[in-house]
Amino acid sequence: MLDKYLTPIIKPLLTPVVILLHKRSITADQLTVVGFLIGLLALPLLAFEYWYAALAAIVLNRIFDGLDGALARYAKQSSSAGGYLDITLDFLFYAAIPLGFILANPEQNAIAGALLLATFIGTGSSFLAFAIAAEKFKIDRPQFKYKSFYYLNGLTEGTETIALFIAFCIWPQHFAFFATLFAIVCTITIFTRIYGGYHTLKQQEGKI
Numbered sequence: 479m480l481d482k483y484l485t486p487i488i489k490p491l492l493t494p495v496v497i498l499l500h501k502r503s504i505t506a507d508q509l510t511v512v513g514f515l516i517g518l519l520a521l522p523l524l525a526f527e528y529w530y531a532a533l534a535a536i537v538l539n540r541i542f543d544g545l546d547g548a549l550a551r552y553a554k555q556s557s558s559a560g561g562y563l564d565i566t567l568d569f570l571f572y573a574a575i576p577l578g579f580i581l582a583n584p585e586q587n588a589i590a591g592a593l594l595l596a597t598f599i600g601t602g603s604s605f606l607a608f609a610i611a612a613e614k615f616k617i618d619r620p621q622f623k624y625k626s627f628y629y630l631n632g633l634t635e636g637t638e639t640i641a642l643f644i645a646f647c648i649w650p651q652h653f654a655f656f657a658t659l660f661a662i663v664c665t666i667t668i669f670t671r672i673y674g675g676y677h678t679l680k681q682q683e684g685k686i
């Protein structure tokens with residue numbers, strides 16, 4: 479929901495770093511992998527309750543995630559392979575954070591963490607499944623027919639998820655509450671994506 483507002487603000491801030499990285503012959507794929515490995519460090523750090531160290535790893539991962547795409551576009555090296563690598567490692571990173579909190583306190587966090595992971599699978603699969611079909615119909619910027627469903631579709635995008643992870647690290651004792659609440663919002667996102675995506679694709683099929 480907030481991604482479209484924050485992206486225009488963040489993009490200019492990354493440009494000087496992107497130019498420097500390009501001069502040093504660093505590739506977007508290299509940034510993707512390094513950023514993922516840094517983000518994955520959050521898993522053991524969370525398991526051993528080093529909350530702020532884990533937070534630093536999460537923030538660094540997100541910075542690298544912003545830089546890799548910006549670098550690919552600047553260097554004109556955007557590719558399907560790079561996009562595939564980026565989104566796959568992103569989803570693995572997203573799954574690692576709740577898992578870290580579950581390992582830190584299974585008795586308190588296991589159920590809420592499992593609910594959150596289940597809804598992450600739902601939001602991710604509904605997003606990717608629609609993207610595959612949208613490519614088939616050559617929809618450049620797929621949007622649902624109804625604005626309300628498009629809006630709901632963006633309730634749990636990247637910005638909201640990272641804000642959740644930051645809240646987890648600052649208030650780890652409230653993980654179960656935050657995770658359950660976000661899982662409910664993710665569930666809304668899943669249903670609106672399925673409904674909106676299904677009807678959008680049915681309309682596209684009707685044009686053939």
